[in-house]
Amino acid sequence: xxxxxxxxxxxxxxxxxxxxxxxxxxxxxxxxxxxxxxxxxxxxxxxxxxxxxxxxxxxxxxxxxxxxxxxxxxxxxxxxxxxxxxxxxxxxxxxxxxxxxxxxxxxxxxxxxxxxxxxxxxxxxxxxxxxxxxxxxxxxxxxxxxxxxxxxxxxxxxxxxxxxxxxxxxxxxxxxxxxxxxxxxxxxxxxxxxxxxxxxxxxxxxxxxxxxxxxxxxxxxxxxxxxxxxxxxxxxxxxxxxxxxxxxxxxxxxxxxxxxxxxxxxxxxxxxxxxxxxxxxxxxxxxxxxxxxxxxxxxxxxxxxxxxxxxxxxxxxxxxxxxxxxxxx
Amino acid sequence: xxxxxxxxxxxxxxxxxxxxxxxxxxxxxxxxxxxxxxxxxxxxxxxxxxxxxxxxxxxxxxxxxxxxxxxxxxxxxxxxxxxxxxxxxxxxxxxxxxxxxxxxxxxxxxxxxxxxxxxxxxxxxxxxxxxxxxxxxxxxxxxxxxxxxxxxxxxxxxxxxxxxxxxxxxxxxxxxxxxxxxxxxxxxxxxxxxxxxxxxxxxxxxxxxxxxxxxxxxxxxxxxxxxxxxxxxxxxxxxxxxxxxxxxxxxxxxxxxxxxxxxxxxxxxxxxxxxxxxxxxxx
Numbered sequence: 001x002x003x004x005x006x007x008x009x010x011x012x013x014x015x016x017x018x019x020x021x022x023x024x025x026x027x028x029x030x031x032x033x034x035x036x037x038x039x040x041x042x043x044x045x046x047x048x049x050x051x052x053x054x055x056x057x058x059x060x061x062x063x064x065x066x067x068x069x070x071x072x073x074x075x076x077x078x079x080x081x082x083x084x085x086x087x088x089x090x091x092x093x094x095x096x097x098x099x100x101x102x103x104x105x106x107x108x109x110x111x112x113x114x115x116x117x118x119x120x121x122x123x124x125x126x127x128x129x130x131x132x133x134x135x136x137x138x139x140x141x142x143x144x145x146x147x148x149x150x151x152x153x154x155x156x157x158x159x160x161x162x163x164x165x166x167x168x169x170x171x172x173x174x175x176x177x178x179x180x181x182x183x184x185x186x187x188x189x190x191x192x193x194x195x196x197x198x199x200x201x202x203x204x205x206x207x208x209x210x211x212x213x214x215x216x217x218x219x220x221x222x223x224x225x226x227x228x229x230x231x232x233x234x235x236x237x238x239x240x241x242x243x244x245x246x247x248x249x250x251x252x253x254x255x256x257x258x259x260x261x262x263x264x265x266x267x268x269x270x271x272x273x274x275x276x277x278x279x280x281x282x283x284x285x286x287x288x289x290x291x292x293x294x295x296x297x298x299x300x301x302x303x304x305x306x307x308x309x310x311x312x313x314x315x316x317x318x319x320x321x322x323x324x325x326x327x328x329x
Numbered sequence: 330x331x332x333x334x335x336x337x338x339x340x341x342x343x344x345x346x347x348x349x350x351x352x353x354x355x356x357x358x359x360x361x362x363x364x365x366x367x368x369x370x371x372x373x374x375x376x377x378x379x380x381x382x383x384x385x386x387x388x389x390x391x392x393x394x395x396x397x398x399x400x401x402x403x404x405x406x407x408x409x410x411x412x413x414x415x416x417x418x419x420x421x422x423x424x425x426x427x428x429x430x431x432x433x434x435x436x437x438x439x440x441x442x443x444x445x446x447x448x449x450x451x452x453x454x455x456x457x458x459x460x461x462x463x464x465x466x467x468x469x470x471x472x473x474x475x476x477x478x479x480x481x482x483x484x485x486x487x488x489x490x491x492x493x494x495x496x497x498x499x500x501x502x503x504x505x506x507x508x509x510x511x512x513x514x515x516x517x518x519x520x521x522x523x524x525x526x527x528x529x530x531x532x533x534x535x536x537x538x539x540x541x542x543x544x545x546x547x548x549x550x551x552x553x554x555x556x557x558x559x560x561x562x563x564x565x566x567x568x569x570x571x572x573x574x575x576x577x578x579x580x581x582x583x584x585x586x587x588x589x590x591x592x593x594x595x596x597x598x599x600x601x602x603x604x605x606x607x608x609x610x611x612x
Contacts, residue, residue, distance in 0.1 A: 038611075072611075072612065075429045076428075076429070077425060077428060077429060077611070077612040078611040078612065079609065079611060095430075095431045095432055095433050096431050097431070098429060098430060098431040099431040101429070101431075103425075103426060103429040104426075105422060105425040105426055105429075107421075107422035107425060108422065108425075108426070109421045109422040109423045109425075110423060110426065111342070111346070111423055113345070113346055113349035113350055114345075114349075122338070122342060122427075123426070123427075123430060125334070125338045126335060126338060126427065126430040126431070126432055127430050127431060128331050128334070128431060165426065168426055
């Protein structure tokens with residue numbers, strides 16, 4: 001008599017568990033309505049953002065926009081005045097949510113009385129995840145510190161400490177890596193290394209939140225960008241969405257009558273000598289550009305060069321920030 | 330399970346910091362210096378022709394004096410280690426990467442505290458034991474309750490470093506060390522002043538010592554330790570009663586269980602306060 005309902009109950013529970021297990025995993029980072037005030041200064045006014053699993057998201061904005069404060073709130077280092085944070089699908093108030101999170105702080109300092117390999121071992125222990133010693137050494141090798149593994153950190157340069165910080169962020173098998181200004185102390189070679197590491201993380205399905213003011217770096221590696229200004233999200237979207245306006249530059253000679261008209265029909269045209277820049281109107285650029293070139297050739301135009309161009313992220317960022325300032329005046 | 334692992338990891342890290350930062354070396358050098366000096370002093374004492382009562386009194390006083398020196402070294406050592414290890418790490422940014430790991434801040438703090446307790450307590454017990462042996466070998470004096478005395482000395486160190494931990498969650502590393510050592514000395518002086526007041530029959534001044542011993546139990550525990558180090562007959566030799574209370578290196582009465590319980594509650598309370606302050610702190 002009692003076995004019936006219990007069996008039905010456990011079957012229902014199993015069904016529910018299967019249902020939950022079949023749900024797609026929550027995003028790597030989800031936060032909503034984050035606010036933080038330091039004394040009179042409203043550092044973060046209202047920030048909501050999301051980083052999908054395996055996605056590389058760039059956080060951009062001028063100094064004092066609240067980027068580092070947002071990152072610290074995500075990681076539980078700063079208490080938000082308001083707002084919610086989920087890390088890898090778990091509420092960030094629970095420290096266990098950070099088990100698979102790697103972090104390179106903007107202010108990177110590690111115990112100067114330890115060696116790099118000891119720092120990694122410490123972080124592996126604290127993360128509660130088993131990482132074989134060989135993998136820890138591989139991680140140091142990845143950031144170029146293999147031959148300094150046993151030296152005390154006391155004598156390390158800033159750049160080498162930042163490299164170690166990168167290894168610390170990567171060592172415990174993270175599913176989310178938060179990098180706050182990861183190349184601030186690195187030479188150009190180091191910057192390329194960081195770019196390669198971020199791209200490798202993405203290819204392994206690891207989500208990355210990258211705060212950097214090197215816009216070129218962000219543009220090269222990020223799937224999506226969130227632009228913060230005065231503690232708010234000023235704009236966000238994929239690079240295509242943010243830099244939606246595409247242009248094509250053409251080097252043309254021997255233009256007959258009618259060619260100018262054909263160019264104008266594709267979009268607004270700017271001319272510098274033999275170079276024509278066409279800001280393409282809406283439509284699939286994959287079809288618009290070949291059609292345009294085909295028509296021009298048919299008209300007898302000699303086409304020397306066709307180059308895709310689009311406004312840079314830097315121009316777009318400056319545009320958004322200036323527009324924001326305009327609103328405030 | 331994971332919390333225990335975090336606590337032990339951080340405690341081990343703190344101990345490693347103490348050895349690597351040469352705090353241990355500095356303490357060892359100072360202690361050896363003090364031990365050698367006291368051994369020389371005591372051996373000179375043994376050469377004097379004193380009555381057995383006089384010898385015991387002098388040995389008791391000198392032992393307490395040297396132990397005071399040791400506890401001062403321990404106080405300075407742990408106070409100036411506790412400051413940098415907590416507020417120093419949060420100031421420099423070392424704590425950022427560590428606390429972003431899946432650990433509770435209270436577990437981190439407990440680990441730091443435990444490391445400091447093992448370090449400070451271990452130091453006073455070992456150094457104190459060495460001194461007791463030195464005295465035993467030179468003037469053949471053996472304190473009545475050496476184990477209790479050493480435990481109380483360790484307890485005094487623990488009280489002081491708990492205070493430093495609380496201070497270092499709020500103020501800069503240097504300031505927390507200075508304030509803690511300052512308060513330690515102030516309570517000691519207040520205890521002496523209270524003893525003088527009591528011996529003169531002035532209750533108001535006498536109360537200064539009692540109140541300060543409740544507010545910061547270092548001096549109370551120290552007096553308990555002295556009582557366990559000194560020869561029971563020494564007080565009588567000194568004149569007994571109230572006059573001896575005015576002398577800073579002899580103690581009149583053993584510690585009550587109530588006071589020991591209060592000291593334990595005090596440590597738990599101050600640690601809890603430190604944990605709350607540290608958990609709320611923005612890094």
